[in-house]
Amino acid sequence: MSFLNIIRRRLVLLIFVVFGVSVVTFVISHMIPGDPARMMAGERASDETVAQMREALGLDRPLHIQYLTYVGDLLQGDFGVSIRTQRPVMDDILRFFPATIELAVAALLFAIVLGIPLGVLSAVAKDRGIDHLTRTLSVTGISTPAFWLGLLLIYLFYGQLGILPGSGRLAGNMSPPPFVTGFYTVDSLIAGDWAALRSALAHLILPALTLGFIHLGVVTRQIRSAMLEVLQEDYIRTAKASGLSRARIVLDHGLRNALIPSVTMIGLAFGDLLYGAVLTETVFAWPGMGNYVVESIAALDFPAIMGFTVVASTAYVLLNLLVDLTYMFLDPQIREIG
Amino acid sequence: MSAVVEVRDLSLEFPTYRGPVHALSNVTLSVGAGEIVGLVGESGCGKSVTSMSVIRLLPPASNRITEGTIRLIGRDMLATGERELQDMRGKLVSMVFQEPMNALNPTIRIGRQITQVIHRHERVSRAEAEARAERLLAEMQVPDAKRVMKNYPFELSGGMRQRVLLAMAFSCNPKVLIADEPTTALDVTVQAQVLTLLREKAKERGTSVLFITHDLAVVAQLCDRVYVMYAGKIVEQGRTADVLRRPLHPYTQALLRSLPELGQPKQPLASIAGTVPDLIHPPGGCLFRPRCAFAHDRCVEVPPLLSGGGEEVQHAAACWLLADGHRDSADTGRSDLPSNEATTLPAKPAKQTLLTLEGIGMRFPVGANWRGRPRGYVHALNGVELEVQRGETLGIVGESGCGKSTLGQIVMGLLRPTDGRVLFDGTDLGNLPGSEMRRMRRRFQIVFQDPQASLNPRMTAWRVITEPLAVAGGRTTSWLKGKARELALQVGLRPDQLERYPHEFSGGQRQRIAIARALALEPELLVLDEPTSALDVSVQAQILNLLLRLQRELDLTYLFISHNVSVIRHVADRVAVMYLGQVVELGPTAEVLNHPGHPYTRALLASVPSLDQSAELAAPVRGVELPSAIRLPTGCFFRERCPFAAAGCDQPQPLRGAEADRHLVRCHRTGELPPA
Structure with a gap:
């Protein structure tokens, strides 16, 4: 088709x-x-x-x-x-929904960009030190409650080190960039407002880490097990028997095939992120859909x-x-x- | 002749929790320049482990080489580092494996998979590598090589993929090619083509070949010399003709005798008693001793390779019988035939039709447009008419995709045919209400090819066997267990093993369980769908003997589906040859197989490798692949590949024969064909 x-x-x-x-x-x-x-x-x-x-x-x-x-x-x-709120629902959605999607996309990017290499590494070094470390990390990720991690990160990076903001989407003294996509990062980039872009990115980091950490664990495990399966395949043996280098076998022959079953899982994870954002949004006072929906439900x-x-x-x-x-x-x- | 591959005294073990598995013990073999050497044995004998060790392809952590040396083109492979090994693989020595369906990366285009290997080993431009890849494909007789370069593996048939893999293996002109069962997964006509190609190209380029196979007939057709392996040891070696004609080792002799092509039709085959020894705790001395009919006192010592004497160069076997004062080694008498199998055929009862297939057609939808409607149909069966008489064995033979298994499933009511009717004992199965169908179904049962996949792994053997009885309800566990014991004895299983799970049995025993289960409801008809195809030949012989005995004792009717012509020749009274969902030839087995009337039957028979080395392996079909079952050819389905195609073949051909009901052929030129 x-x-x-x-x-x-x-x-x-x-x-x-x-x-x-x-x-x-x-x-x-x-x-x-x-x-x-x-x-x-x-x-x-x-x-x-x-x-x-x-x-x-x-x-x-x-x-x-x-x-x-x-x-x-x-x-x-x-x-x-x-x-x-007495405002048109459409307006509310346009205001809150992009914030949630921006957060979810950032969280997913974090999970994928870090999770895929970790998963590959873990599979290649199966049962060796790096594998044990990665597996510990992913189990920790899966079993850590998001609100706890969020509070910990705020305490550390905002409270103690003071290098990252702990709440909101943008510094209080800034006005949001003109609305195009609703993503502050993208919109400020379009507007060429570098100060706003930096602020938006800085505000995104901690919530994205918090929300993405669970999925980092999920992605790592998924890629690891898919890779282990693929590396058993006959065509990997063919590649080995033709003298191809290990890097080539793992990345070119292995990863591409391991990604196929992983894509479904990553898609599902994104759906999870949308709904799972509520807690993270609350912890970071992120003005997203999660809060909006919870309050709407409470108010019927x-x-x-x-x-x-x-x-x-x-x-x-x-x-x-x-x-x-x-x-x-x-x-x-x-x-x-x- | 200098040896290109030299393995000396190689012993290798796989560590397991129960202790090391002694996979290879003191294997010594060599392959000379330009020589084709066979390494033959049954599953688990260590032949693949040997071949993988030669290019050090086994994962290092999984095994331990305890002694011996491996030299490849003068280099000590055990002392070579991984980087250097990578440089050698694909360049000096390359390998072709069994499953062409999985041996190519499904997400990379054919062209790139070949050029990747060329680029790895040689500094050539992209255009040059591509041109060479295309030339190699053409040389391996891949039609339309330019297009195939851009194809993905799933767009090619198994035969084509194996040609691609051969092109890949030959791409850097290796000195040695290791081929591990490269044609086992292929249909015989394709196997014949690939084997011929392999031999031709190897001889042309002076490439030495180490050919691993379980099939003695393939060895006969291909190899200059052969090594026979058993339980991790070389038990016999010599020139192919010598080993096959005058086998020295009792194991080789027994193996040859268990081949159905050497037996008398419908007569029990010689089978090897017992099973392969546990290689964690191998018996001391000769490993074949527990199963050997000639075992004697001296066999508790490990036998050395002893020459067979005479003028036969290098023909030797690891057997004490060859030491002085023992029997004439050439004695391959049949004295050890199992005696519990009756050898007389019962008189055929009067003809009575049990199963009738009327104009059976079956099509499966393929693809879907955006509304979910199929884009086309696979025409799996196209008007099959067959009658099976009570008490007979009707063999159905054909290559993959001919519809034989679909037919079996339709007979079982597992699939509902798109056209036609199935009549069992005169009753149309298509119109039966559910309850009647359930009652009727007791009367016909099926045994599948792979007993490992078809038995529920979570059920003990007695539950598997009696499940069909338990479904009816109202039976106590002790009654069912008693019944299971009865059935177990009938199929040659030990009743004390019935509490075990399927994975605790060997392949042959599992197939006995499957047969016992099929017999539980006392059926009249058994559909046997490739019942021995997953088994080693010595086990196949046991199962065939069992099936023949059960048929006599229980007056069973068999619909025996197989791709293996020799098996069909051995068991079937009548045979139907299928091609593209049609019966192209039908008649008494001996008549059809000795005097084939249809050009396809002839091609099929000519492709079957024979133990007789003088028989030339040939595939008299034209180089077109099996036509698409989605867009069927017009007229005779075999027309495009038929060497005898002529005017008139574009008309549909009916099945016809001189004598009605005897030997029918779907070809209008059958009388004009030159003698086969």
Whole structure:
């Protein structure tokens, strides 16, 4: 199957996924006990005010009508207005979502850039010192709670050494770069604002390390075991028997094949990062989606919850598409058969 | 003749938790310049370990060389450093392995895999390396070499991949080529082509070849000299003709006698009793002693290589029988035939059809467009018509991809055919409701090729055997165990081993378990899908003997599927030859195999290597690969590869014969063909 075919297929699938997700979230959020109109109007508002509020929000209409109205608006890019913040949900998402993605991407980059070489090294030196060290590191990574690590890093680098900031996305006295992607690093680069770029990067380091550490362990282990398996393959023996050097065998013949099974895992890890960011965001006061969602749920802010769910599931489908395309890039056989 | 490879007194062990495995003991062998030398033996005999040791390819930590020397082109390989060894590998000595399907990197284009080796050893420009790679491919008779350079391995057949690997091995003109079972995974027609190619190229370039194989017939066709290995020792050596015609060692003799091609059809084969000794605690003296029919007092001492005498140069065996005062070494009599196997054939009962296949067609969807619809179909079976008579063995023979295994699965109801009907004892299996089908299914059972993969590793042997009975329910454990004991005795297993798990048995024993399981429901028909293909020849002989005995005792009907013509010749009453999902020839076994009517049957038979060295190995097919089963050829399916193709072959050919029901051939020129 060609790249084009798979993209076409996934986009069709996306429609169904978003439809399904929106129905399920819609139904569930309306089945939860609690009255958003009451929450908005306040504890001491009169029943009359609450009723008015309910009517204004359209909550008095039958469920299916409410749903159809919602989907109709959705198709026009209107996610509704947040009950809690009173801003259009779309605006909130554009503000908070890029922050979370920026953090997750940075964390994943950290995990991959360090995890792949460590995994390879560990496999090549199986059962020797470096392997034991790497394996200890990855087990530690997997079993360390993110909030604890976050606090430790803040204590060390912010509190004791004072070389890195411990909270927020940017120094307090700076204004965010003009919005293009929502990633402060990328946007400040586009704007040519070097001071903002440095500040954004500095703010990204500790949260990214905290969030990425678990996945560093996962990636290292995955690459290690995939490499060990690949190094047993007959074609590695062929390469050895033809006198190819060890580096060539490991990197050219081994790693490329070991990456194929690892790609799925890395894709899944990214999904995890998006959802797992909540704790890290809290520890570092990172103004991301995690906090926003938690607070929206607490406030029964349906438009916000729905908006987030739709965006997140879309992102997830697109992410899986990316994984499949990477697959095809790495494995010629999948390119052919699909 | 100066030796290019010289292994002297090599002993090697693999450390394990139970103690060292003595994988090689005092192996001495040599390969002269330009010579092709065979190293033959059954699995676990140490032949691959020997060959890997020659180029020091075993992981250093996994083994210990306890004594001996290895010299390659005058260099002491045990004293050579890893860097220098890398420089030698691929340049002075190269290797070709068994599984061409896995021996090439799946993510790198063919061209680069070959040029990589050239660049590693020689300073040449990229263009030069590419030109040489392409020339090598063409020399290895790879059609359209330019295109293949850009292909990935999965786009090529096994035969093509092995040619690519040969091109790679020859790319830097090595002095020595070590070939480890290079054709074992290939179909016979492809094997014939690759072997011919290998011999030609080696002789042309003066390359010495150390050829490792389990197949004595391949040795006969290819090798100048041969070494026979058993349990990590060389037990016999000599010129190929001498060793095969006048084997000196009882092991070599027994091995030769267990080959079905040397036995009488339907008669028990001589098999070697017992199993290979445990190499952690090897018996002292001659390692073959526990299984040897001629063992005597002196065999507790390790026998030296003793000459067979006469004018035969270098023909020697490690056996005390060759010392003075013992029997004539040329005696290869059949005195040690197992006596518990009856040797008379029962009279055939009246003809009664048990299984009928009517116009069976099977296609599998391939690929998918973006809506998930298949892009095409693999036409695995194309109108198969067969009848199996009660009590007979119908052999189905053909190469991979001919549809023989698919057919077996359809008979078993594991696959539902796209077209046609399966009638068992007159009942159409396609229309049976579930409960009836379950009742019916008791009457036919299947035995698969690989008993290691087909038995549940978490079940003890008695559970495996009685599972079909236990499924019905209502039986106590002690009843089931009793039944398992009965079945075990019937298939020659020791009842006291039934509490063991499958991995604790040898390959042959595991296949006995699989057979016992198939017999548990007292079926009438057994589908045997390559039941001996994963086994060594001496074990194969045991299993074939068992199957023949069970058939007589239990009045079973066999549908015997195999790629091995010799096995089919040995067991089958009638044979169906399949090609691209069609039966191209059908008839009594002797008639079809001695007077093949279809050009494909002839090609298949001519490709089977023979122990008779005067028989020229040939593959009389034209150099086109097996046509695609997705886009089937029009007319006769064999037309494009047939040396006798003529006008009229573009029409579909029916199966027909002079006498209805006797010997049918799907070829309209069969009467005009020159005698085979």
